[in-house]
Amino acid sequence: MDRNIDLIKKIKEEYPRLSKGHKLIANFILEDYDKAAFMTAAALGQAIDISESTVVRFANRLGYEGYRDLQKDLQGLIKNKLTTIQRLNLAEREYSNDDTLPKLMERDMENIKKTINEINLEKFNEAVDIVLNAKKKYIVGLRTSSFLAGYLGFYLNFILDDVHVIRSESNDIFEQLLRITSDDVLIVITYPRYSKRIIEVVDFVREKNVTIISLTDSKLSPLAEKSDISLIAVSDMLSFIDSLVAPMSLINSFIISLGNKSKEDLNNYFIQLEEIWERYDIYERSET
The missing domain is CATH 1.10.10.10 (Winged helix-like DNA-binding domain superfamily/Winged helix DNA-binding domain)
Known part of the structure; x- marks a missing residue:
């Protein structure tokens, strides 16, 4: 079903x-x-x-x-209709002090297993190729999803040029996307409760014939039908917090797949980066 x-x-x-x-x-x-x-x-x-x-x-x-x-x-x-107060009350009923840790971790593991079973690998690989071939790569996620957007953008900047993480705390989101074109790609991340603004952003970008890749929790997500490719990572947790373990795992897989297809360029980039880190003493050195 x-x-x-x-x-x-x-x-x-x-x-x-x-x-x-x-x-x-x-x-x-x-x-x-x-x-x-x-x-x-x-x-x-x-x-x-x-x-x-x-x-x-x-x-x-x-x-x-x-x-x-x-x-x-x-x-x-x-789940998208529940208020934070309702989520808090549900969490109190679902998890007691004695079993919170194992129950939550078991739920996270279950979310990852569901994601593995439900992910469309063909679409996943297609999304990787689209991002590799896009002129500019824009990433946006609001509220809790902004952490995922920032994480993805951080590592994509190692692999690719022209990666732009839209500043979610800013009121000028549309201005940041004003120059996006059909040669670019927008990666949009959203989880319940879905932000109205993120839907407006997607509608705005669709008018420019931009390819849209969404990372969301369900085919029923309002962004799934608005995206060219929708990658589903399950986030099933009855609590006032969002479970982002499966989405993070999917993002890690996406980053590694991109890196594997850009191995030579990435290797050269890291050689230069390691030289900079050593020159400016960025990291603590281990004693040998």
């Missing part, structure tokens, strides 16, 4: 063939999916006076291995 929106579509398609009990579950989800998303199978069953096992069988009927998988897709539908 292609997740989230397809879930609602699937429920509506299956509805006429559902049993009486399953129709009760379907009605509850269609009417209150934001509430159902954070209810256990037992709690959902209790709310509509049916058994927990019936709820689990409903999830199986829709193609899920268990109710937990169905619940995750429901949460994906609403």
